[in-house]
Amino acid sequence: MPSSPSDVLVTNAGRSSASTITTDMETGSHELTVSGYSGSIGLMGVGKAITSPAFSVGGHSWCILYYPDGGSEESTDWISVYLQLGNQVSDSNVLAQIRFSLLDQMGEPVPSYTVTSDKKDLSAITTHSWGWPKFIKRKELEESPHIEGDSFRISCHVTVFKIRVEETPVQFPATAPSTDLHRNLGDLLESKVGADVKLRVGQETFWAHRCVLAARSPVFKAELFGWMKEKKTAEVRIVDMEPRAFGAMLHFIYTDSLPEIDEGDRRVMAQHLLVMADRYRLERLKMICEDMLRNYIDTTTVATTLALAEQHGCRHLKERCLNFFRNPGNKMAVTATDGFEHLMSSFPSLVKDLLSKVAPLILELHRGRDSKLFLCTWK
Template sequence: MTSASRKTASRCTTEAARGMHVFQIVGYSLKWGLGVGKFVSSRTFTVGGYDWAIRFYPDGLTASSREYVSIYLELVSKNAEVRACYSLGLIDQTSQTTGIQCSRKFPRLFKSWDATRFGPQQEPEFILRTELEENHYVRDDCLTIEYNLTVTKESQLSDIRVNSEIEVPPCDIPEHFAKLLDQKDGAGVTFDVAGEIIEAHKIILAARSPVFKAQFYGHMRETMMGHVTIKDMQPVIFKALLRFIYTGSVHSMGDDLDGDDYRDMLWHLLVAADRYAMDRLKLICQNILSKNLHVETVAATLALANQHKSEKLKEVCIEFITTNDTNAVVATQRFANLKRACPSVLAEILEKTSKHRKA
């Protein structure tokens, strides 16, 4: 009798650790004349369990590159071999975008005991000093270097259980609740938002928002009412709030918007989240806004964060103002409005700026 064949399988899994370090050189012109082969170094930072640093050579690495600046990544950890890939960029001080880049898409081996501990393996003539200054990379005597680093971890080998698991699809509750909102089946309350009538379900709103719970099931006057008027809110913002209440997601919100319109929608959505005690939505709005700050609008975002007790966003805005082009921010009309409306915030900015200068 022939025995049944046995099928086995295994899997090799390789993971990566990612990190970014921003190195600001304040008093850039004062570094001139340091000497060929002389460098200033960033603080040591850790990615993937290994220590790294950025070296900046203001007068070039070699005599032939004295008219250039040279920039290198260094593996600082002792007796280490690491596979990593990286990208080097300079920040345009006007647009706050990453300009000149040098990158390696595929991992290479760094050895701490020889020259391979430096990367990228490039010619020392990275960029002419005159070109660096003419192309907005130096402003207010400040240069900002950004390094993105991906460290490849050791591969892990594991067995795969063959045909022993029943596949379970992901949870589809958000899709069902989204359909319920769109089709309005069993809706028990209508909202008048700037003249537009919007239907929803009391029990779902109450389960997700303590404010709605108090309105519909507490002692407030809307308890027995099936119609509520919403003041001081645009229909598109109220609909976005309802979409999050039903699905827990902000995906697809503002897909047809960009630039100022998208930022304005997020401002209003943060106000709505605060109004209805939707803490997670409030944090999501803070997170997105914090990643899209701009010199012209950061003061308005800061005023909004202060008004609605969005402390995390407030901290990021103050840090942005004090570490970027502070003079450009101060010159905006929105900053003038901030000074009048929020004098206490101005004091925090001045205190933070003072600490940066002392550092």
């Protein structure tokens, strides 16, 4: 007997339970032969059935009701067929579906005379029988090749469905603990165990592991193992780097996170880290720094931040700065800052595009204030 289980897990207020829904299905059929067909016409009368012997499918008793004169006054020209359930069913989880077919001389169902019911709840069948009052017209049957020697056959196919719901033990999948890799690597950096490269930044020295640096940064990989590698000296010098920011970058390389940074230092630290992330091609760190700097854009910082974004290819940070500058209330205040003077000298074409719509105002502001520097951007 085929079945189709389905597991349901219910969780409520920290308590868990489980159940299994299983649908069992059993099929069977009964073939009824009507011999001496012509003699049965008019013999019983309308609404009178000839009952087949009982047969069993799905643990229930069934029989076919054959009405040669029709099952009602509306079907007197038809042959009616019904299936009758022989026992009471109280379980609403038991359903059945039936199919009647006229059989041809080879015993195969005739498609044009095959009918199938919906699935019915057996506990809800009040008359204990259901079928087709107009199964086939008597005239059509008598003129068809399916009746031979005053005899024809009907097949009734029954499918019984039983739905079972059972409680089942709760089985929880094994949950693996979260990875300790970043914490373990952080401990390795702090302990210096196995460190094989000394990095000199300004007056400070940092110990690290060549393999970790190479795995995280393609630039470190080339410097330590590739064609750019330095001779295996006791010390590698890192120039143009602020030691505290370099230490924060090392922490990120090992742990994929930044150390705690005081709020007052966050903007400056983010600027240093962005430069280093770009230099060592640490793309995730670069994106984190961009996001940090977006929170510190105001009239005093936007020009410096825009120059930094332009220099290091930070598209999203640059767009945020440009949007801030396009606000009419910010333009005049920004152009009066030293950062804007640096922006003009470093990226004149960017400033030219930026100020093309507000040139008269900016020229007026800078009249008498190093105007030669500003005007050179328009040549």
